[in-house]
Amino acid sequence: MSTPRVRLPRSARAGDEIEVRTLIEHPMHTAVATPEPRDMLARFEARLNGEAVFAFDFANGSAANPTFIFHVRAVPPGDFVFTWTHEDGHSFTSEQSVRII
Amino acid sequence: MTHLTRRAFGTLLGASAATLAAPGLLRAQSAGRLVIIGGGFGGASAARFARIHYPDVGVTLVEPQSSFVTCPYGNLILGGKRRLGDITHSYDGLRARGAEVIHDRATDIDPEAHRVTLAGGAVLEYDKLIVSPGIGLRWDAIEGYDDAAAEVFPHAWIGGDGSQISTLRAQLEAMPEGGVVALSIPENPFRCPPGPYERISMIAHYLKQANPTAKILAFDSKEGFAKQGLFQDAWAELYGDMIEWVPASGDGRIERVDPANKLFISEFGEEHRVDVGNVIPPQYAASIVRDTGLANESGWVPVDPHSFAAAAARDIHVIGDATIAPPMPKSGYVANSTAKTAVAAALAEVTGRPAWDAPVYFNTCYSHAGEEYGISVVAVFRPTEDGFEAVPDSGGLSPRGPLAEQARNRRLEARHADAWYDSIVKDMFS
Numbered sequence: 337m338s339t340p341r342v343r344l345p346r347s348a349r350a351g352d353e354i355e356v357r358t359l360i361e362h363p364m365h366t367a368v369a370t371p372e373p374r375d376m377l378a379r380f381e382a383r384l385n386g387e388a389v390f391a392f393d394f395a396n397g398s399a400a401n402p403t404f405i406f407h408v409r410a411v412p413p414g415d416f417v418f419t420w421t422h423e424d425g426h427s428f429t430s431e432q433s434v435r436i437i
Numbered sequence: 438m439t440h441l442t443r444r445a446f447g448t449l450l451g452a453s454a455a456t457l458a459a460p461g462l463l464r465a466q467s468a469g470r471l472v473i474i475g476g477g478f479g480g481a482s483a484a485r486f487a488r489i490h491y492p493d494v495g496v497t498l499v500e501p502q503s504s505f506v507t508c509p510y511g512n513l514i515l516g517g518k519r520r521l522g523d524i525t526h527s528y529d530g531l532r533a534r535g536a537e538v539i540h541d542r543a544t545d546i547d548p549e550a551h552r553v554t555l556a557g558g559a560v561l562e563y564d565k566l567i568v569s570p571g572i573g574l575r576w577d578a579i580e581g582y583d584d585a586a587a588e589v590f591p592h593a594w595i596g597g598d599g600s601q602i603s604t605l606r607a608q609l610e611a612m613p614e615g616g617v618v619a620l621s622i623p624e625n626p627f628r629c630p631p632g633p634y635e636r637i638s639m640i641a642h643y644l645k646q647a648n649p650t651a652k653i654l655a656f657d658s659k660e661g662f663a664k665q666g667l668f669q670d671a672w673a674e675l676y677g678d679m680i681e682w683v684p685a686s687g688d689g690r691i692e693r694v695d696p697a698n699k700l701f702i703s704e705f706g707e708e709h710r711v712d713v714g715n716v717i718p719p720q721y722a723a724s725i726v727r728d729t730g731l732a733n734e735s736g737w738v739p740v741d742p743h744s745f746a747a748a749a750a751r752d753i754h755v756i757g758d759a760t761i762a763p764p765m766p767k768s769g770y771v772a773n774s775t776a777k778t779a780v781a782a783a784l785a786e787v788t789g790r791p792a793w794d795a796p797v798y799f800n801t802c803y804s805h806a807g808e809e810y811g812i813s814v815v816a817v818f819r820p821t822e823d824g825f826e827a828v829p830d831s832g833g834l835s836p837r838g839p840l841a842e843q844a845r846n847r848r849l850e851a852r853h854a855d856a857w858y859d860s861i862v863k864d865m866f867s
Contacts, residue, residue: 341688341705341706341707342705343704343705343706357704357705359686359688359704359705361686361687399686400686401684401686401687403686
């Protein structure tokens with residue numbers, strides 16, 4: 337498992353729509369067709385200033401290395417927290433800030 | 438002379454050209470005048486085919502370079518298996534067949550007046566025009582990648598005068614021990630789908646001997662590629678862990694380069710320090726067809742699948758990498774194969790001989806993955822109502838399997854590849 341990757345603009349004007357890209361390298365093994373043990377992420381969630389702005393529940397159809405591109409409205413102070421939670425309960429987190437001008 | 442048809446005008450002009458000597462107007466000859474823009478796989482093949490099969494038609498080929506450096510087998514220069522002279526071809530053979538070869542750049546096409554303007558100021562009249570201009574590089578697609586950057590991080594994706602592939606080879610030779618070679622590979626469509634992966638193989642082939650602790654990082658904007666299984670088998674068997682292929686979902690898309698600091702910067706901002714960088718940028722059709730409205734908003738040229746007539750203008754046929762012709766690949770072989778159909782279609786009206794009503798197009802893409810190690814993908818294509826299709830069961834891929842079992846096939850295919858190269862350049866230039 338590698339570090340989650342996130343791409344955000346360095347700064348944005350308050351109220352502007354900004355593009356968020358995320359990528360996490362993960363095999364997403366379902367164990368449906370292969371004998372390896374199941375190894376799946378359960379949920380991805382993005383919070384801005386503590387408030388959930390985007391979430392996705394993974395399922396057997398989810399591809400390896402899940403990538404998201406979505407747009408949110410920039411609200412100060414611009415603190416993002418991205419969380420990928422595994423089915424076994426452990427999670428990966430990335431915290432990033434956009435300077436709101 | 439509005440009462441004259443264009444063909445009658447051409448004939449008249451040809452008959453008295455020596456005395457007319459209109460300034461800036463090169464003379465037309467014989468039964469009809471075929472002008473060909475671009476002297477690569479499409480254009481040279483078209484010129485030779487036209488001279489052999491339509492000897493009463495005058496052929497003028499316009500090509501800026503005084504000799505042609507093929508992209509196929511360019512990767513073998515990187516592998517140390519060929520020299521630039523081996524892949525450089527003269528236009529003298531076409532001249533000997535009676536084609537007029539003008540080394541200049543076509544800058545404008547007037548489809549109404551049937552005229553092509555050259556950078557040097559000459560104006561060529563045509564009855565039929567074949568345009569085989571090749572690709573242009575999208576310089577705006579990767580931030581920081583421009584003409585100057587291409588001296589540091591060569592693309593080596595257009596033959597040109599051979600300097601790009603020579604620069605890349607020289608950089609590999611000069612690389613410090615254990616250095617990193619990085620490639621940036623574009624999304625589809627682009628020229629020569631297996632080309633980047635043959636290039637990776639040939640670089641590895643060279644480094645295995647000259648710099649065995651070096652690494653190759655292949656950053657890809659895609660999730661998969663041509664002959665992927667065969668290439669990856671070869672890499673694992675021949676080069677161990679020298680090659681790392683990074684797909685888009687592994688942050689393989691390179692969005693910015695910094696030649697001064699020798700950096701490739703990925704979509705997610707990761708900075709990769711490289712010793713040698715090969716940037717194969719996204720592409721579109723060459724400027725002559727984009728500037729004259731023959732290409733559509735995609736940057737490529739829509740054509741009639743039976744004749745390669747341009748959708749946007751009469752009496753102009755466009756062939757080669759510039760066209761929209763999936764599932765056919767943008768390959769030299771397809772350009773060569775379709776050139777003949779385009780010539781027959783274009784000259785049917787001029788000569789009264791029929792065009793082919795059920796054309797077929799051929800493609801084989803051979804790749805060298807190592808010493809005496811060739812692999813291929815083969816298909817036969819035919820036109821459909823609005824495009825092209827691969828004829829079912831007409832081709833396929835080289836068989837996969839451990840090298841111990843496949844060694845004979847790999848060795849044979851390497852020789853077939855060499856024979857293919859010799860044959861196709863003869864079909865273009867001899």
